[in-house]
Amino acid sequence: MTDQKINLLTNSSFERKADISRIALVQSDIILGEPKKNREKFERLMEQAVSSAEKPDLIVLPELWNTGYALQTIDKLADPEGEESRTWLSTFAKRHGVYVVGGSVAEKRSGKVYNTMLLFNRLGEELGSYSKIHLFRLMEEEKHLTPGDQKVTFDLGGVTAGAAICYDIRFPELARSLALKGAKLLIVAAEWPHPRLHHWRTLLMARAIENQMYVIGCNRIGTSGSDSFFGHSMIIDPWGEIVAEGGEEEGIISGEIDLSLVDRVRNQIPVFTDRRPSLYEL
Numbered sequence: 001m002t003d004q005k006i007n008l009l010t011n012s013s014f015e016r017k018a019d020i021s022r023i024a025l026v027q028s029d030i031i032l033g034e035p036k037k038n039r040e041k042f043e044r045l046m047e048q049a050v051s052s053a054e055k056p057d058l059i060v061l062p063e064l065w066n067t068g069y070a071l072q073t074i075d076k077l078a079d080p081e082g083e084e085s086r087t088w089l090s091t092f093a094k095r096h097g098v099y100v101v102g103g104s105v106a107e108k109r110s111g112k113v114y115n116t117m118l119l120f121n122r123l124g125e126e127l128g129s130y131s132k133i134h135l136f137r138l139m140e141e142e143k144h145l146t147p148g149d150q151k152v153t154f155d156l157g158g159v160t161a162g163a164a165i166c167y168d169i170r171f172p173e174l175a176r177s178l179a180l181k182g183a184k185l186l187i188v189a190a191e192w193p194h195p196r197l198h199h200w201r202t203l204l205m206a207r208a209i210e211n212q213m214y215v216i217g218c219n220r221i222g223t224s225g226s227d228s229f230f231g232h233s234m235i236i237d238p239w240g241e242i243v244a245e246g247g248e249e250e251g252i253i254s255g256e257i258d259l260s261l262v263d264r265v266r267n268q269i270p271v272f273t274d275r276r277p278s279l280y281e282l
């Protein structure tokens, strides 16, 4: 650990502990086009996460966790108004008194299909939703899905969190604008395949360092068509250090975060004070 990091850690103690500190990322394969089977699979893993000795405050799932990239049939598979997914995620959150970020699901609204993240608090109440705004052409998302048109922050147990889905992390403007809206935590749901592991890790770390915020990324494993997904779900602190990182196997990636570190890092290197936004406009 660097001297600077030790400094930041020792200045800690007086701040109120946030409602969120223990995080569990559910890293699993996804069965293509089988929402019911995926719900069963994820429920088993989520149950495993909440029954561990270190019960998590927040559980995060990957992108399109109940259908995978079944884009050819997504119009039929998509959940009308996300109702079934909402009920299922909310029930789990309430039953276990845990915050749940339901990765993302294919949600049908007004005849269009969106790639939508759903968030619930410990009472099972929906905190909000975010529909992916940058669709990934390499996987032909733009041919089957409609992009969302709003960036979103959520109040997650007293801390502001921003949402991003997979390809979104290639757009530093999004993470920066979420940080400017108060986000201290960026939650990323993903289906990110080989051979771009280096991009995934570097981009997540860059978003954490440049915005001095926690970045939590949950990625799937397994294969789908010609894509092979590497997992490596990660929790990264606002100093860019890795708190937890998975390998390529199924499992729960757990780690503890201390949200007061965000302010300490931002005070140590005042990036948000030193910005020159008027010079960045094109």
Ligand SMILES: NC(=O)CCC(=O)C(=O)O
Pocket: 063, 136, 139, 165, 166, 167, 168, 170, 190, 191, 192, 193, 196, 199
């Ligand atoms: N599901 C996605 O958005 C994949 C993004 C991706 O793989 C990338 O390289 O970007």
